[in-house]
Amino acid sequence: MKTVGILGGMGPEATILLMQKVLRAVDAKDDADHIPLIVHQNPGVPSRIKRLIEGVGDDPGPVLAQMAQDLEAAGALALAMPCNTAHAYAPQILAASTLPFLDMRAATARVLPVGRIGMLASPAVRMTRAFDRVFQDAGVQIVWPKDEAPVLSLIRQVKAGQVQSGSRAEFQRIGEDLLQSCDHLLVACTELSLLTDDLPDGLWTDSLDCLVREIVDFAKG
Template identity: 30%
Template sequence: MKDAIGVIGGMGPLASQLFYKMITEHTAAECDQDHVPLLILSDVTMPDRTGAILDGKYDAPYNRLMEDAKFLEKYGCTAVVVTCNTAHFFMDMIEHELRIPFISMIRESAKEVASLHPGSVVAVLATDGTVKAGLYQRALEAEDLIPWVPDADIQKEVMYQIYDRIKKGLPCDKASWQKIEDACLEAGCSRVLLACTELSVIKNDEKLSDWYIDPMEILAKRVIEFSGKKYQ
């Protein structure tokens, strides 16, 4: 497939489906051929990324992501993206071994927030693995933003939404989400980054306000622009 963007997805499937929908709906197109060519690899058997980071056992997800990225590279993709924030911990190790660019959802999101809200306090709602690895904290600080991460009790609510609700095909627990939102407000956050693609599903399903910034939406925009298409 000529000039395709390679997408490593399946982490989880609902998020990958939403990403494809975002790209399709936001590409200015009058016919099929005007859309972005994508080669989507839904690797649902990918080992758990958060568990690997917390346990310090990186080999399984690292090797699988390397295999997937090389597969997409081999089949002519012009760039690769990953629809999982936590997986970026491993992709940061892998990208220098690829011959095609890796478009980082995390770096692009930090740049976008900095352009809209310079110097602001930004909440990071993410998996324990993403938080522990400091992926968004470092990216935000590099853009002169102030990251805020939840305390242990609120972080449990975030993990509950990700693993016990969305990954199990269940809707957002609204009472739990209200606790999360209240904590972000009390911390004085100007914006909230939904730094896990399962949380992107919640934003879409619950029609959350623009106070919540979805990194997957930002990545979709970058993919459209990288492909030489117009974002609408």
């Protein structure tokens, strides 16, 4: 098994969820059958919401670049990052390390159906156009909610550990509204990955699941 380094800190719940999904993705008979991970859970990564949406705050790029170097020095053989928004800083990560970067966007594009895909993601993903190129190459047309404020509100709730009793129902409503103008939904925020229980079966993909498959395939390969 090859060791994968995880750039964490962009929501501790998301990092924990990634690790749980990686554990469940392996048909392990013993401890030694699991995927070796080195997790850099760094709460010092500057806020992507403040930097990209509000236009204030420090640049996360240099911190993520240093984390990539730390993981390489620690023995990781590839890098993965369970934060869709932070993929806007992938060029800095690639420049800082010689390791392969398991890109969540590319992994997702490979499994999405061709057509109109409704994005359930931070507005920062739209603003940075971080997914646009790889999705266009895959024949995917991105559709955004007309009102992104409720989506951002749910993301903030998860980050603050203040998920309310109606949060999952609100997320379901947002998804169903978006399906009126698209063929399939993409959950492209790992905070929102925690709210997917009530989304319509068979009509959505979670980019975190796509990254998990990429991690397992690399480690076993």
